[in-house]
Amino acid sequence: MIKIGVIGCGFIGTQICLAVDSGAIPAEIFGIFDFSDEKADAVLKLFKNLNGTPQKYTPEEMIESCDLIIECASQEAVLKYALPAAENGVDLMVLSVGAFQDPDFYRKVRETAAASGSKVYIPSGAIAGTDGLKSAAIAGLTSVSVTTRKPVSGLAGSPYLIENGIDLSGLKEPKLVFEGAAAEAVVGFPKNVNVCATISLCGLGFEKTNVRIIADPTISENIHELEVYGDFGHMKMTIENKPSPQNPKTSYLAALSAVSALKRITDPIQVGI
Numbered sequence: 001m002i003k004i005g006v007i008g009c010g011f012i013g014t015q016i017c018l019a020v021d022s023g024a025i026p027a028e029i030f031g032i033f034d035f036s037d038e039k040a041d042a043v044l045k046l047f048k049n050l051n052g053t054p055q056k057y058t059p060e061e062m063i064e065s066c067d068l069i070i071e072c073a074s075q076e077a078v079l080k081y082a083l084p085a086a087e088n089g090v091d092l093m094v095l096s097v098g099a100f101q102d103p104d105f106y107r108k109v110r111e112t113a114a115a116s117g118s119k120v121y122i123p124s125g126a127i128a129g130t131d132g133l134k135s136a137a138i139a140g141l142t143s144v145s146v147t148t149r150k151p152v153s154g155l156a157g158s159p160y161l162i163e164n165g166i167d168l169s170g171l172k173e174p175k176l177v178f179e180g181a182a183a184e185a186v187v188g189f190p191k192n193v194n195v196c197a198t199i200s201l202c203g204l205g206f207e208k209t210n211v212r213i214i215a216d217p218t219i220s221e222n223i224h225e226l227e228v229y230g231d232f233g234h235m236k237m238t239i240e241n242k243p244s245p246q247n248p249k250t251s252y253l254a255a256l257s258a259v260s261a262l263k264r265i266t267d268p269i270q271v272g273i
């Protein structure tokens, strides 16, 4: 059984731990880490210890002892721990994909993982269509765009809104709050549009992927619309995600995609990759 270390004990980290502890995945949670000891302790209390008994460790200790590190914390955590994991030949799953908008960092992680023989897994997250987009990219793409609509509570506190003095309180109608390249979107909305980073990596890159972010007080879902043109034809995909009960910024599907990726990693048969 592979030994897993989880960085981040919020919504996604908790769901991953529950899925592994249920025995449905041939893996063991070796350790967990969060800035907050209380959050880590709360997750430890949920374990029935069906597949081993996890403990709190530092990320460095988990990198020493685990086969796979799952980052479900923040872009800062990716910047801090992706290279040490790759240097140690440890596989990594990344949810805070926006950290890869820095091309030098992405290149270094890729080269280091290639040299040590480790893998970096990026689940499809809160969006669908990455399979078709990757296939379409083989023949050539002419445009890729993502429109994200979220309730106001899901966007609140984003650095872009604060830096640009955009106040959403009392909003009655949908409002376009950002339009531009994915490279800028994932920095300005680091907890909202990691999906755009994943789409960038599958398609045209961070500079050529167009992003629109709409604050919409009339909806309760996190909605992502993907539109792609290329030699393959035209693709349109809309997903209406239920936000997680614990974190309105994050859709339930994001956690499910991490669990599904874990199932694929540990399964000898790969379907629809």
Ligand SMILES: NC(=O)C1=CN([C@@H]2O[C@H](COP(=O)(O)OP(=O)(O)OC[C@H]3O[C@@H](n4cnc5c(N)ncnc54)[C@H](OP(=O)(O)O)[C@@H]3O)[C@@H](O)[C@H]2O)C=CC1
Binding pocket: 007, 008, 009, 010, 011, 012, 013, 033, 034, 035, 036, 039, 072, 073, 074, 075, 076, 077, 094, 095, 096, 097, 124, 125, 126, 127, 190, 191, 192, 194, 195, 198, 247, 249, 250, 251, 254
């Ligand atoms: N790829 C995708 O499609 C998606 C990606 N995401 C991303 O996945 C990540 C996890 O999401 P979610 O579980 O909802 O987030 P939560 O905010 O619920 O949980 C994240 C936890 O990690 C902690 N944390 C942040 N940075 C660090 C660090 N460097 N070391 C240790 N702990 C840290 C946070 O602490 P604190 O609260 O104190 O910061 C928090 O307790 C987020 O970055 C989110 O933006 C989410 C949805 C979709």
Ligand SMILES: O=C([O-])CC(=O)C(=O)O
Binding pocket: 125, 126, 190, 191, 192, 193, 194, 195, 196, 222, 241, 249, 250, 251, 252, 254
């Ligand atoms: O969960 C979502 O709908 C999208 C999200 O937060 C992200 O991509 O960071």
